[in-house]
Amino acid sequence: MTTLDTAPPPDPKVLDAFERDGFVVLRDVITREWREQAAAAAMRLLASDRTPGRDRSVDGKDGFRGIVAMDDTFLPLVTNPKVLPTLVALLSANLHLMSSNLIYMPSIPPGGTRTIRVPERHGWHRDMSSTNRDLGTEVVPRLSIKAAYFLSDVTPEAGVTMILPGSHTDTSPVTVPAGAIDPPGAITPDIGSCDALLFENRTWHAGGLNTSGHPRLAVMMQYGYRWLALVDDPAPHLLEREDMADIERQLLGRPDRHPDGSVAHEGAGAAPLRTWWQHLNPDPARSSG
Numbered sequence: 001m002t003t004l005d006t007a008p009p010p011d012p013k014v015l016d017a018f019e020r021d022g023f024v025v026l027r028d029v030i031t032r033e034w035r036e037q038a039a040a041a042a043m044r045l046l047a048s049d050r051t052p053g054r055d056r057s058v059d060g061k062d063g064f065r066g067i068v069a070m071d072d073t074f075l076p077l078v079t080n081p082k083v084l085p086t087l088v089a090l091l092s093a094n095l096h097l098m099s100s101n102l103i104y105m106p107s108i109p110p111g112g113t114r115t116i117r118v119p120e121r122h123g124w125h126r127d128m129s130s131t132n133r134d135l136g137t138e139v140v141p142r143l144s145i146k147a148a149y150f151l152s153d154v155t156p157e158a159g160v161t162m163i164l165p166g167s168h169t170d171t172s173p174v175t176v177p178a179g180a181i182d183p184p185g186a187i188t189p190d191i192g193s194c195d196a197l198l199f200e201n202r203t204w205h206a207g208g209l210n211t212s213g214h215p216r217l218a219v220m221m222q223y224g225y226r227w228l229a230l231v232d233d234p235a236p237h238l239l240e241r242e243d244m245a246d247i248e249r250q251l252l253g254r255p256d257r258h259p260d261g262s263v264a265h266e267g268a269g270a271a272p273l274r275t276w277w278q279h280l281n282p283d284p285a286r287s288s289g
């Protein structure tokens with residue numbers, strides 16, 4: 001079993017593909033057993049009447065933000081050793097988890113009236129839209145990466161997240177031809193059930209059209225620099241738990257503090273991942289401070 005201590009360094013081909021396309025698929029990064037447990041945990045949450053962190057929309061989608069604090073089944077994703085090296089190589093060691101987002105997307109009945117993925121609401125977007133509004137698309141850099149895991153079958157009709165390859169470096173607005181629901185060049189990534197789809201904040205993407213007859217369950221784990229605000233509610237109880245490792249605490253949002261709670265220098269809280277990275281990979285991560 002791969003652990004953080006035995007994780008392989010990132011594959012240069014994977015990093016090149018991500019730089020070129022703005023997305024990449026990492027193969028076999030979760031086990032079938034974990035995936036089944038996670039799907040069951042997701043359905044339990046969805047069946048509950050819990051409202052904190054709930055993210056329901058009029059178009060029938062349901063889900064939660066902050067699921068790693070709601071059910072321990074999701075915790076292993078935070079430090080997934082088969083994903084973390086790629087994230088650190090593409091961003092830096094100064095990372096935290098901004099969001100763990102469960103998305104339940106119902107299947108659209110054949111011939112049924114759609115309110116999503118119609119020309120007037122095609123759903124294509126860049127993440128972190130306020131950065132584009134506040135700073136302008138042309139200057140927004142790579143700030144975060146989502147690792148998307150699919151807990152339901154990933155058949156061609158399942159509505160897997162669609163991507164516009166290369167759109168991360170194209171600052172013009174995405175163009176969806178009149179009457180269409182996808183921009184030219186859009187693809188559905190070739191993803192297997194135990195794979196993860198990585199894409200960044202600037203990459204145009206949209207939830208696909210689910211006509212599979214079954215709900216689509218996805219978990220989007222969004223990692224970004226520690227100086228970016230969390231999207232999820234803070235989960236102080238996780239940071240206080242004795243069974244958390246330092247890397248987990250960093251990713252779960254521990255601020256720059258000494259063990260006695262006093263304030264440490266800016267970036268000090270990234271020491272756990274930085275130290276791990278130095279052992280894993282002799283190349284310096286992008287931000288070494």
Ligand SMILES: O=C(O)CCC(=O)C(=O)O
Pocket residue numbers: 103105127159160161162205206207208218220
């Ligand atoms: O549900 C999906 O496949 C896409 C989700 C999405 O657009 C997002 O997380 O920003």
